[in-house]
Amino acid sequence: MTDIRIRTEGRAGRITLTREKALNALSYDMCMAVDEALNSWATDPAVQLVLIDAEGEKAFCAGGDIVEMHSTGTAGDYDYGRRFWRDEYAMNARLATYPKPVVAFMQGFTMGGGVGLGCHASTRIVGASSQIAMPECGIGLVPDVGGSHIxxxxxxxxxxxxxxxxTTGHRLKGMHALFGFADHFVDEHHWPTLKAAMCESGTPGIPAHLGADDLAAQADFYIEMKTIAAHFNRAPSKIAASLAADPSELAQQALKALSRADPLAAACHIEILRRLGPKSTIREALTLEYRFTHRCMEQGNFLEGIRAAVIDKDRSPKWPHAALADVPAAQVEAMLAPLGADDLTFPEDPT
Known part of the structure; x- marks a missing residue:
C-alpha cells in the first residue's frame, strides 16, 4: 500500500503514514493495515517497541477520510461508515492496551483519527509545529476514536x-498538548536521532536534556484553561450565556466556535463525558462513541456537516437545533442508547 509503510527496523516495528498530500488522513485500508501489524507484532519477540510517525511537515494525521462516508451515506448506505468506525475503534483499543511500548511522533496537525492513532500510544511526543484537536462537533460528530477517554x-x-x-475543537499547540494528549515536548530537529536510537535499543527512553521544560508557558496556558473551562463546567443550557457574559478574547473565541458546532453532537459529547468519569476505560469510551456514530448518518447531522465542510465547502451547515440549549435531553438519550446486537465489541488481543 502506497499510503502507509510498515516494516521492522532494528528492534522496532515501524508504522509510517505516507499520504502526505492528503495530510496523512486515515483511510479504512490504512486503519486495517495498522491493526494487522500491531496484532502480528504483539507476540513477536524480535519486536520490542512500536514506533508510529508520518512523512511531511504539515501533519502527522489530520483525521479520517470522510468523503467516502458522505458518498455512501447520502446514497442510503450506512454500513460502510459503521464498519469503518467499528474496525477503527478496535484498532484504537488495541493501541491503548498494547503489551509493548508504543511511541508516536506527532508533528503538525494531529486531529480526529490522528488522535486515535497517536494519542493512545504509551509515549507521545510533540514539537513546536504540533497542533492537536478534536474538531468533530463541527461536522456533526462527537470526539471519537477514544478521544472522549482522554x-x-x-x-x-x-x-x-x-x-x-x-465542543469547540480548540487546538492545543506545541507544549499545550502536554495537558492530556502528549507526554514529551522535544525539538523536532532531534527526532531523527531519537527514532534511530529507539529502533536500535528497543526502548522508548528520552534523554532528559532533549525534553523542553518551559514551565512559564505551561503555567500561562494552565491559567487560561482553568478560566475558560469553568464556563463549560455547568449545565449545557447555560454554557453559551456564561461565555457571552465574559468579554475576554478566549471566551469570545470559544463562544464563536461553539456556535458553529452541531448542537446535537455537542450535547451528546458533554453527556458522554458525564457518563465516563475519571476511572472509565478506553473500551467504555469507544462503546459510547460508537452508539452515536452508528446513528449519526441516519438520525444525526453528520452528512450535513460533511456537506458544508468538505463537499460544498460553504461552511454553513443547516443544523436542526439553533443552539446547545435547544437540544432535548430525550434526543441525547436516544443517540446514546444501547444498540443491542449492534453494540461495539472488541476482538481478543492478540489473535
Missing part, C-alpha cells in the same frame, strides 16, 4: 476542560 480524564483534573476542547 477528555474525560482531563476533565477529572480540570472540570469543564474536556467539554471546552471537545
Amino acid at each position: 477528555l474525560a480524564r482531563l476533565s477529572a483534573l480540570h472540570p469543564g476542560a474536556g467539554a471546552w476542547i471537545g
